[in-house]
Amino acid sequence: MSIKWADTRSVLAEHVRGQTAQCLAAYRAKPNLIEQDAGIEISNVEGGYGRKQLHELVQNAADAMVGSRGRVALILSGQTLYCANEGNPLSRSGIETLMASHLSRKRDDEIGRFGLGFKSVLGISDRPEILSRSVSIRFDRKTSERHARSILPDAPRTPVLRIGEPIDPVAESSTDRVLAGLMTWASTIVRLPLMGDVEWLGEKLQAFPPEFLLFASHVERLDLFNELPAEHVSWRAVRDGNRIELVSEKTKEIWKVFRATHVPSPAARKDAGVISGRERIDLTWAVPEKKRSRTGVFWSYFPTNSQTSLTGIVNAPFKTNEGPARHPRRRVQPRNLGKSTSRPGESQYSRAR
Numbered sequence: 001m002s003i004k005w006a007d008t009r010s011v012l013a014e015h016v017r018g019q020t021a022q023c024l025a026a027y028r029a030k031p032n033l034i035e036q037d038a039g040i041e042i043s044n045v046e047g048g049y050g051r052k053q054l055h056e057l058v059q060n061a062a063d064a065m066v067g068s069r070g071r072v073a074l075i076l077s078g079q080t081l082y083c084a085n086e087g088n089p090l091s092r093s094g095i096e097t098l099m100a101s102h103l104s105r106k107r108d109d110e111i112g113r114f115g116l117g118f119k120s121v122l123g124i125s126d127r128p129e130i131l132s133r134s135v136s137i138r139f140d141r142k143t144s145e146r147h148a149r150s151i152l153p154d155a156p157r158t159p160v161l162r163i164g165e166p167i168d169p170v171a172e173s174s175t176d177r178v179l180a181g182l183m184t185w186a187s188t189i190v191r192l193p194l195m196g197d198v199e200w201l202g203e204k205l206q207a208f209p210p211e212f213l214l215f216a217s218h219v220e221r222l223d224l225f226n227e228l229p230a231e232h233v234s235w236r237a238v239r240d241g242n243r244i245e246l247v248s249e250k251t252k253e254i255w256k257v258f259r260a261t262h263v264p265s266p267a268a269r270k271d272a273g274v275i276s277g278r279e280r281i282d283l284t285w286a287v288p289e290k291k292r293s294r295t296g297v298f299w300s301y302f303p304t305n306s307q308t309s310l311t312g313i314v315n316a317p318f319k320t321n322e323g324p325a326r327h328p329r330r331r332v333q334p335r336n337l338g339k340s341t342s343r344p345g346e347s348q349y350s351r352a353r
Contacts, residue, residue: 005169012135013166031152037159044119056117061085062216073223084186089134125192131169132188213237254289287312
């Protein structure tokens with residue numbers, strides 16, 4: 001049975017048009033909002049999110065899967081990056097969060113909070129798209145600039161992710177074999193036509209830490225594909241109580257994972273602030289069965305620069321002064337990705353699990 005994907009006539013597609021219309025009306029009433037919104041986007045691209053696009057995409061995918069279980073895939077195909085997941089499709093409130101900033105509807109059990117990290121994709125793409133079974137949206141820098149400059153011709157800079165238009169995912173997939181393959185199983189796909197010097201994305205994809213699966217218990221499988229060169233790896237998390245096996249085609253790593261929930265005091269929540277504060281904090285300690293080092297590392301779902309004398313990985317939504325989580329100071333060596341076994345013209349992204 002084919003999976004139904006909503007077209008540009010859906011109720012949520014009309015909501016996208018409404019959000020765009022409201023934004024343009026606000027710009028007409030107060031034109032300096034144009035530069036303000038553009039500045040927010042630039043600060044995310046040039047700040048701590050600079051080259052963390054893969055992390056942010058996977059975090060958003062994992063958030064969509066809270067309450068369920070499934071698969072996340074990252075695919076680098078030529079000059080296009082894809083991130084697909086089996087989570088909940090884009091909702092009305094999700095549209096509003098996406099087309100705004102500092103407007104959060106996420107819960108404490110989700111990784112991110114305010115969706116600002118998604119704006120980092122503007123560092124690698126001028127035309128980001130989100131294709132979901134419920135609604136599909138395209139943001140385009142040239143289109144947004146044209147709308148904004150019709151209101152304020154001399155605007156020094158213009159935003160992108162405030163002005164979106166619905167698109168038909170089925171029509172888009174007719175000329176994109178990777179997208180067509182992903183649409184056979186995914187519920188939401190981010191498609192990013194790439195711009196500029198993005199050769200580093202391939203290395204980042206190879207070095208993506210599969211240990212993320214230890215802390216995102218609802219993500220069962222993580223697929224990492226790079227078409228040129230033809231390399232891929234699929235990581236699965238096999239869970240048995242606090243014992244988790246991270247398994248790929250060539251590797252198996254066994255971890256013991258211990259979890260605790262901490263309820264911060266009122267004083268601690270006040271110190272954390274409105275943005276970082278949470279009613280409860282899930283703390284996880286992951287210890288490898290083999291190759292234990294004397295120095296552990298703190299994670300905030302991805303590695304930070306902070307180390308600990310406690311072996312393994314200590315993960316929590318820590319508030320740090322380094323912005324979004326970065327890799328530790330030691331260089332993360334790229335993992336060996338297996339050679340692709342797909343035949344020419346075959347879309348491996350649509351293969352059955």
